[in-house]
Amino acid sequence: MHTFRWAGLVCLLVLVVVGCRGAGPVAESMPSPTSAPSPAPTFLDTGGCAAREGAANSPAFLEVSCTSERAAARVLVRRSGAVVAGAAVDCPLATDFVLYLSEGAPAVRGYACMRNLEPPHPGDPGAGGGPFTVVGDCVYAAGSDQVRETPCDGSGSHAPQHRVATAVARRALCPPSTTLYVQLTGPQPPVGCARRA
Numbered sequence: 001m002h003t004f005r006w007a008g009l010v011c012l013l014v015l016v017v018v019g020c021r022g023a024g025p026v027a028e029s030m031p032s033p034t035s036a037p038s039p040a041p042t043f044l045d046t047g048g049c050a051a052r053e054g055a056a057n058s059p060a061f062l063e064v065s066c067t068s069e070r071a072a073a074r075v076l077v078r079r080s081g082a083v084v085a086g087a088a089v090d091c092p093l094a095t096d097f098v099l100y101l102s103e104g105a106p107a108v109r110g111y112a113c114m115r116n117l118e119p120p121h122p123g124d125p126g127a128g129g130g131p132f133t134v135v136g137d138c139v140y141a142a143g144s145d146q147v148r149e150t151p152c153d154g155s156g157s158h159a160p161q162h163r164v165a166t167a168v169a170r171r172a173l174c175p176p177s178t179t180l181y182v183q184l185t186g187p188q189p190p191v192g193c194a195r196r197a
Contacts, residue, residue, distance in 0.1 A: 043101065044112045046078045050099070061099055073097075073114040080110040088185050089113070089131055096123040098131050126152035126163075132186040138163045138197050139182060147182060152197065162194035 043063060044050060050061040051070035064070050076092050089098050091113030099112045113131075115123070122129025125136025128151030133139065138160030139147035150156040152163060162180045167189040171181055174193035182192035 042078060042080065044075050044078060044099070046075055048075045048078075049073065049117070050075070050112075050114070071117060073116050075112045076115050077113040078110065079112075082109060083111055091131060091186065093132055093134055093186060093188065094121075094123055095131055096121050096129070128152070128156050132188070133164060133182060133184055133192060134186075134188065135164050135167050135192070139180075139194065147180070160197040163197045164192040164194045166193045167191065168193060 044061070047066075049064055049066035049068070049071040050073050051064045051068065052059040052072045053062055054060040061073075062070075066074065073096070076095060077090070079090060083100055089095075089111060091098060094115055095113040096116045097114050099114050101110050101112065115121070121127060123131070125134050126138060128138070128149055130149075133149050136152075137149050138152040140150050140158040140161045142148040147162070148158070150158045150160050152160050154160065162182075164182055164184075165178070166175065167184055168174055168191050169189050171191055174181065174191065177195050178193040179196050180194040182194050184190055184192045
């Protein structure tokens with residue numbers, strides 16, 4: 001009777017061991033899941049920050065952490081692809097300057113719409129800079145049928161002559177007080193109605 005019990009227990013152990021060993025090769029031969037390669041990070045992607053390097057009149061920009069002491073400007077929007085000379089940029093109105101990234105690897109090409117982390121903000125209304133002329137900006141005559149932006153406070157090299165009061169879809173919608181029509185670009189109506197500054 002004891003012999004029968006021991007024999008049954010040995011058979012049970014043999015089944016368990018063989019069963020476990022039998023499952024081993026099956027588990028090992030199953031293909032491991034393959035993960036797709038992660039895309040390469042975009043240089044100066046939206047929300048990233050840059051530090052200015054080099055001379056003030058010809059700065060270079062390096063990508064840095066936004067918590068770095070060296071961080072000077074943040075990327076509001078990053079646009080990829082070839083840059084066409086003279087083409088309008090697709091940036092928010094709050095953009096202080098546009099950083100063109102047209103050289104190097106294809107993944108780097110494009111432009112970044114930048115906003116300084118601290119003042120000055122030349123893209124703000126009346127500040128005298130930025131890629132767009134916006135409502136609140138001041139301009140001066142710079143030749144036949146041309147105007148250029150200048151600070152409204154008179155701190156620029158040219159005194160302000162006109163100030164853009166409103167932006168409308170067409171000239172007929174400008175108020176009677178308009179003394180100059182200014183062509184506007186960017187995400188805003190195309191006609192600026194300006195008055196004497």
